[in-house]
Amino acid sequence: MILYFTQRVILTLVMLLILTFVVFLGVYYIGDPIALLMPEQGQGASIDAARKLLGLDGSFLTQYATFIKGLFSGSLGKSFVFGTSCFDIILERLPASLELTLLALLFSCIIGVKLGLYAARFPEGKGAKWIEFYALLGMSFPVYWLGLMLVTLFAAQLHWLPSIGRGETFWGLSFLTIDGIRHLVLPVLVLMMFKVALFIRLTRHFAGNVAQKSFVYFTRARGISESIIYKKHIVKHLMLPISTVFSLEFGSLLLSAVITESVFAWPGLGKLLIDALLQLDRPMVIAFVIFVGLFYAIMNLVLDIIHRFIDPRLREKRWA
Amino acid sequence: MGMISKFVSAESSSFWGKASLIGLFVVLAASFVLPFFLPYDYKHFSDLEHLFLKPFSQGHILGTNEFGRDMFSGLLYGLQTSFIIAGISTFFAFAFGTFLGVYAAYKGGMVEKILGRVTELQLSIPSFLIALLLIAFLGHGFLPLIAALVLGQWAYFAQTARSIAKAEIRQEYVLSARLLGLSSFYIVCKHLLPNALPPQIVVFSYQLARAIALESALSFLGVGVPLTEPSLGLFIAQGYAYFLNKAYWVSLFPGIMLILLVMMVTKIGDYLNTIYDRKSS
Numbered sequence: 001m002i003l004y005f006t007q008r009v010i011l012t013l014v015m016l017l018i019l020t021f022v023v024f025l026g027v028y029y030i031g032d033p034i035a036l037l038m039p040e041q042g043q044g045a046s047i048d049a050a051r052k053l054l055g056l057d058g059s060f061l062t063q064y065a066t067f068i069k070g071l072f073s074g075s076l077g078k079s080f081v082f083g084t085s086c087f088d089i090i091l092e093r094l095p096a097s098l099e100l101t102l103l104a105l106l107f108s109c110i111i112g113v114k115l116g117l118y119a120a121r122f123p124e125g126k127g128a129k130w131i132e133f134y135a136l137l138g139m140s141f142p143v144y145w146l147g148l149m150l151v152t153l154f155a156a157q158l159h160w161l162p163s164i165g166r167g168e169t170f171w172g173l174s175f176l177t178i179d180g181i182r183h184l185v186l187p188v189l190v191l192m193m194f195k196v197a198l199f200i201r202l203t204r205h206f207a208g209n210v211a212q213k214s215f216v217y218f219t220r221a222r223g224i225s226e227s228i229i230y231k232k233h234i235v236k237h238l239m240l241p242i243s244t245v246f247s248l249e250f251g252s253l254l255l256s257a258v259i260t261e262s263v264f265a266w267p268g269l270g271k272l273l274i275d276a277l278l279q280l281d282r283p284m285v286i287a288f289v290i291f292v293g294l295f296y297a298i299m300n301l302v303l304d305i306i307h308r309f310i311d312p313r314l315r316e317k318r319w320a
Numbered sequence: 321m322g323m324i325s326k327f328v329s330a331e332s333s334s335f336w337g338k339a340s341l342i343g344l345f346v347v348l349a350a351s352f353v354l355p356f357f358l359p360y361d362y363k364h365f366s367d368l369e370h371l372f373l374k375p376f377s378q379g380h381i382l383g384t385n386e387f388g389r390d391m392f393s394g395l396l397y398g399l400q401t402s403f404i405i406a407g408i409s410t411f412f413a414f415a416f417g418t419f420l421g422v423y424a425a426y427k428g429g430m431v432e433k434i435l436g437r438v439t440e441l442q443l444s445i446p447s448f449l450i451a452l453l454l455i456a457f458l459g460h461g462f463l464p465l466i467a468a469l470v471l472g473q474w475a476y477f478a479q480t481a482r483s484i485a486k487a488e489i490r491q492e493y494v495l496s497a498r499l500l501g502l503s504s505f506y507i508v509c510k511h512l513l514p515n516a517l518p519p520q521i522v523v524f525s526y527q528l529a530r531a532i533a534l535e536s537a538l539s540f541l542g543v544g545v546p547l548t549e550p551s552l553g554l555f556i557a558q559g560y561a562y563f564l565n566k567a568y569w570v571s572l573f574p575g576i577m578l579i580l581l582v583m584m585v586t587k588i589g590d591y592l593n594t595i596y597d598r599k600s601s
Contacts, residue, residue, distance in 0.1 A: 140579060140583045140586050141579060142537065142579065142582070144537060144553075144556070144557075145556055145571075145575040145579075148560050148575075149575075248444060251444070252445070255446070255449055258448070258449075258541065259540070274452075274541055276456075277455070277456045277543055278542060285453070285457075288453075289453055292445070292449070296445065300444075
């Protein structure tokens with residue numbers, strides 16, 4: 001187990017190093033940041049000074065070395081726009097994204113699994129047809145358009161809910177205050193639209209498969225009621241696939257809620273990325289890419305280890 | 321409810337699948353042909369005295385926007401942009417992904433392992449994020465947008481192509497082709513690719529729907545097509561500024577059109593999928 005763990009960590013580190021190299025190479029060969037930052041009629045001397053100040057005067061390898069040194073000191077470089085360490089800004093934005101993502105996923109999972117189970121149990125019923133219709137609609141709805149329509153209806157027309165920002169926070173979290181919860185409702189609903197559809201499709205598919213198994217047949221023969229078979233026995237078999245999808249979706253939602261965050265001006269990671277893109281804040285974009293790589297590497301590692309604990313059959317295999 | 325239940329259930333999808341196919345064809349033809357016959361061309365006609373005309377007034381079926389441009393014509397041009405960008409990028413993703421997948425399955429060993437890992441990694445990162453980051457490095461414009469979409473999508477094609485080709489390689493006819501001394505290139509092109517094609521067409525349809533959605537989302541954020549070009553996502557973003565006070569139509573109709581388009585293409589994918597299932601079973 002320890003050997004396996006060390007192997008995985010070393011592999012992850014090597015992959016991250018390759019990622020930084022590729023990203024740096026890409027940025028080094030595409031355009032000169034100085035040209036973007038300095039006014040066009042800048043003096044030769046001031047351009048040189050700026051080049052030195054930003055550490056852009058060395059060869060490719062020296063610049064890469066400086067960059068890596070910065071990485072190990074944990075700064076990930078300074079943002080052109082904010083003027084402080086990119087990594088600090090990312091960490092500062094993380095809680096906002098985390099709470100939005102977790103709340104949306106948790107609700108979607110609960111509702112999606114419930115509806116999916118219902119659709120699997122009564123596949124011919126009217127309810128199941130509506131659920132299936134929702135599953136198709138939810139998958140093809142453009143998220144931002146839905147966001148705008150909800151803002152129009154609930155914020156601008158009815159004045160029930162606020163439309164932008166996080167509102168009051170307690171310990172840096174919105175869902176601990178009434179005002180914060182009011183701010184959370186709309187973005188969480190928008191994020192849920194797609195995810196509920198996803199969980200419905202997933203649950204219906206897996207529950208349909210599990211329901212064919214012989215243990216269900218025997219449980220039924222023992223006189224256990226149909227609703228208990230679904231609520232207690234089949235649900236347990238769905239745990240593994242659902243938890244895998246949950247964690248994968250967690251990763252993707254955390255980093256790519258860009259649209260929802262920008263529609264609702266939610267100060268999370270997605271908003272940070274799109275702002276950095278529009279303001280040509282190169283160090284921020286690089287920092288973000290490396291953060292994404294780091295995030296996925298760690299998540300894969302943790303998932304692997306968790307699965308080994310859940311499923312003993314996996315423990316025998318060597319890493320491939 | 322009867323119609324809707326037919327629309328969603330996969331078994332009886334052939335009617336709605338065919339209807340979507342015809343619908344898509346009509347929209348496609350309209351978006352490329354109609355602009356030639358409209359009195360107010362979005363690109364060349366701007367009437368600054370009639371801003372925000374309501375739908376169905378003075379020959380503007382969907383009204384005008386903040387520059388007095390005709391929104392019906394704009395919608396058609398936006399659809400053109402969607403079709404061209406999504407079509408080209410999905411096609412290249414298809415060609416690139418299919419080739420890589422089949423090649424990896426044929427080669428096996430290290431090549432396949434590495435490609436499998438890369439595909440897996442790419443599939444776990446949302447294509448939207450990949451496209452967004454690539455645009456950050458490549459810059460704005462049509463070509464970077466297409467490149468970003470291709471790189472965000474190829475993995476889906478590579479995965480299916482690889483699994484199908486792997487099953488196909490074990491068949492006897494591939495072995496006998498090898499024994500006949502035919503070159504690997506010939507076997508891949510003549511035998512493996514044609515067999516990997518039918519399921520790829522299903523994937524193509526789903527990916528086309530995703531590409532349309534992706535393009536409009538990127539354009540909505542202002543990093544997709546150039547801001548001067550007509551695009552559904554861009555209309556929604558620009559029109560929203562005027563949504564609340566007066567001109568709801570500028571962003572409402574492009575939004576509805578987009579949902580219809582994505583649903584139709586998805587439904588066509590379902591339809592092709594049932595046809596393929598029926599044939600293979």
